[in-house]
Every structure is written in structure tokens, then in C-alpha cells.
Amino acid sequence: MSILCVGSVALDSVETPFGAAERVVGGSAVYFAAAATFFNPVQVVGVVGDDYPMADLDFLASRGADLSGVERARGESFFWAGRYHYDLNTRDTLETRLGVFADFEPKIPDGFRDARFVFLGNIDPMLQHDVLDQVRSPQVVACDTMNFWIDGNRDALLALLARVDILMVNDEEVRQLAGEANLLRAARWVQERGPEVVIVKKGEHGAILFAKDWLFYAPGYPLEEVFDPTGAGDSFAGGFMGHLARAGSMRPTDLRRAMVYGSALGSYACERFSIDRFRDLSDRAVHGRVEEFRRITAFETQVSVEEHV
Ligand code: AMP
Numbered sequence: 001m002s003i004l005c006v007g008s009v010a011l012d013s014v015e016t017p018f019g020a021a022e023r024v025v026g027g028s029a030v031y032f033a034a035a036a037t038f039f040n041p042v043q044v045v046g047v048v049g050d051d052y053p054m055a056d057l058d059f060l061a062s063r064g065a066d067l068s069g070v071e072r073a074r075g076e077s078f079f080w081a082g083r084y085h086y087d088l089n090t091r092d093t094l095e096t097r098l099g100v101f102a103d104f105e106p107k108i109p110d111g112f113r114d115a116r117f118v119f120l121g122n123i124d125p126m127l128q129h130d131v132l133d134q135v136r137s138p139q140v141v142a143c144d145t146m147n148f149w150i151d152g153n154r155d156a157l158l159a160l161l162a163r164v165d166i167l168m169v170n171d172e173e174v175r176q177l178a179g180e181a182n183l184l185r186a187a188r189w190v191q192e193r194g195p196e197v198v199i200v201k202k203g204e205h206g207a208i209l210f211a212k213d214w215l216f217y218a219p220g221y222p223l224e225e226v227f228d229p230t231g232a233g234d235s236f237a238g239g240f241m242g243h244l245a246r247a248g249s250m251r252p253t254d255l256r257r258a259m260v261y262g263s264a265l266g267s268y269a270c271e272r273f274s275i276d277r278f279r280d281l282s283d284r285a286v287h288g289r290v291e292e293f294r295r296i297t298a299f300e301t302q303v304s305v306e307e308h309v
Contacts, residue, residue: 001245002041004112005032006131007121007144007234008101009046009070013081014273016088016228024274025056027078028121028144031231033065034278035238035265036119038286040245042238043112045069045131049077049100059279069109073100088226088270089203096148108134117245119237120164122146125156132163140250142166142241143195144233150176161194165250168199168237183208197255199240201233201266209259214252218259219297221267221289228273232266235278239265264289 010027014020033042041064048054048070061067076099084091106127113136120128120143128143143164149157150173157177161167167190175181178189187198187210198210204226206219240262247254264286271277 001116001248002043002112003036003117003119003241003245004043004045004108004115004131004135004138005029005036005119005121005241006045006106006128007032007119007123008078008080009044009048009052010078010080011052012230012274013079013094014228014230015083017084017086018227019273021228021273023079025053026080026231026274028123028234028237029070030057030060030275031234031269032119032121032238032241033060034231034275035235035269036242036245037063037065038239038265038281038283039242039261040064040117041066042242043069043109043115045106045108045112047071047073047078047100047104049073049075052077060275066112069107069112071104071107073103075100082230084229088229091229093148106131106134116140116248117241118142119241120144120160121234121237122149125149125153125160128160129156129163132160140165140241140244142168142237144168144237145173145177147173147176158193161190164195166197166199167195168201168233168240170201170203170233174198174200184210197250199259199262201236203229203232206263207236207259209255211252211255216256216259218263218293221263221293222296223267223270226270229270230273231269231275235269236262236266239263260290260293261286264293 007029008027011023012026079097081094116139178186180186204220240258243258243261
């Protein structure tokens with residue numbers, strides 16, 4: 001089942017303790033598609049300026065991303081610059097320039113309007129509303145956002161929650177949104193406003209899924225070398241939604257499995273700059289990593305008789 005994804009298609013300049021990358025391809029929609037196409041075709045909607053190296057995204061198209069909904073407008077592409085701290089879990093945004101995103105009016109191509117799975121990547125919540133207005137009858141709508149929009153367009157974001165099934169945010173963002181330090185209570189606060197499921201991402205410490213009366217925790221994959229965490233959250237979302245769309249359901253077993261696929265794909269984003277790690281990543285490697293998650297989290301609930309003696 002195809003996934004419709006709307007989000008930023010950006011140029012990023014990133015500094016980490018290990019090096020720097022200048023104006024490389026990124027953005028929420030790009031990372032999402034790089035991860036989700038391991039499971040399912042993705043229809044991407046966004047906008048780029050005339051400075052965007054679209055050829056850098058050719059490999060996504062060859063893997064099942066339909067980029068025909070990415071408009072090219074006159075002007076500068078969305079640009080984001082960030083610097084990571086020593087622990088790589090925290091970063092400072094140095095610059096955000098909306099460029100052609102400032103005048104973007106998403107037009108969902110007719111062939112994309114029947115999408116059953118929709119991912120509203122991190123963009124202005126007003127645009128996220130516009131997208132939903134154009135989709136006919138989605139089965140699952142997931143949405144990401146960030147502090148920039150929680151501060152900048154809170155009313156539109158709160159109205160959007162009523163139209164969303166799954167909200168994916170990081171721990172700092174859910175606290176800011178709910179005005180509540182306790183994660184469980186913050187998640188409940190969000191659920192009361194619409195989303196049945198709230199996923200709180202905690203960087204290298206994994207992610208927690210809060211459903212109505214159960215929760216599930218997926219650890220972060222223990223990487224020996226974290227190179228650049230940019231896009232890990234969007235790649236998580238891609239792995240998560242990719243699996244759900246492939247399964248065609250929101251059953252608890254699929255949600256739990258999707259959390260592990262999300263965590264696995266998010267970890268790959270951290271291994272190189274930009275979406276480079278996804279270029280030569282194989283299905284086999286992904287499945288191997290998912291298996292490792294099983295090994296590092298499985299345990300026996302009862303001590304066996306042999307262990308006693
Ligand atoms: P993540 O590390 O998963 O939070 O995603 C980082 C990506 O989000 C980068 O590729 C940026 O281009 C993009 N990004 C950063 N700030 C914004 C924003 N305000 N709106 C949309 N996309 C953004």
C-alpha cells in the first residue's frame with residue numbers, strides 16, 4: 001500500500017565532532033523516503049529551488065520513491081544548518097532558511113490522493129492541514145513536528161492533532177507541547193487531543209510508543225560509531241510507516257514490529273552524512289539488524305530448573 005509523504009526537501013550543512021558536510025541533500029521527506037522504500041513505495045510531495053541537485057535523489061526513484069510531486073520553484077531550496085555537541089544527542093540549529101518553502105502551497109497530484117497511509121513530515125502545520133484537505137480517505141495519518149513549529153504555529157498544530165492517528169516527536173518536543181515534564185503524562189495530554197498513538201523518540205536511548213492502554217519500548221541500536229545523527233528521526237518514521245503500510249494495519253503486533261524497524265532504519269542514518277548510508281544498504285543487512293534487536297532485548301521470564309541446580 002503506497003505511502004504519501006509530505007515534508008521538507010532540504011539542503012543541510014552539518015557540523016559534528018567528526019567532520020562537516022556542506023549543503024548536502026536532506027530534509028524530512030528525503031530521509032523518510034530513503035528509509036520507507038525498503039518496505040513500500042512512497043509518493044513524495046515537496047518543493048525545491050533551482051539550486052537543488054535532484055540527481056542526488058535518483059537512487060530513491062529507482063527504489064520506489066515517486067518524486068513527481070516534488071515541485072521545482074524559482075529561488076533557494078529550504079536550508080538548515082546545525083551543529084552537534086560532543087555527546088551527539090543534542091544539537092544547536094545555526095540557521096533555518098525557508099526559501100521556496102515560504103510560498104509553498106502543496107498540490108497533491110490526483111494519483112496520490114487515494115493514499116491510505118500518510119506521513120506529514122516536519123513542516124509548517126498549516127501546510128500539513130492543506131495536505132490532509134486533499135487526501136480522500138486515509139486509513140492512518142502520522143505526523144512529525146519540532147520546536148520551531150510548536151513555538152511558531154501552536155494553534156494550527158493543536159487543531160491538526162484532532163486529524164492525526166500517530167504523533168511522532170522527541171522527548172523535548174512532547175514536553176514543550178504538553179507543558180508537562182513527565183513523558184507518560186505528556187503523551188496522555190496529546191492523546192486527549194486526538195492521536196491514538198504517541199511515539200516519543202529519545203535519540204540514542206530509543207523510542208517509546210504510547211497506545212491507549214499499553215506501551216512499548218524499542219532501544220536505540222548500540223552503534224560503535226555515531227557519525228551524524230541528522231535525519232535519524234525521519235528515518236525512524238520511514239522504517240515505522242514503511243512496515244505499517246506493508247502490513248496494512250495498526251494492530252499492536254504490527255505497531256511493535258514497526259517500532260523495531262523504525263529504530264533499525266534510524267540507526268543507519270547516523271552512520272554517514274546525509275542519506276549516504278542508504279545508497280548501498282541491502283535488505284539483508286536491515287533484516288540482520290532487526291534480528292539483532294530481538295537478541296539484545298529477549299530474555300527468559302522464569303529461571304529454569306537446570307539453572308537452580
Ligand atoms: P531529524 O534529525 O530527524 O530531526 O531531521 C533533520 C532534518 O530536518 C534535516 O535534514 C533538516 O533539513 C530538516 N529540518 C530541520 N529544521 C526543519 C524545519 N523547521 N522544518 C522542516 N524541516 C526541517
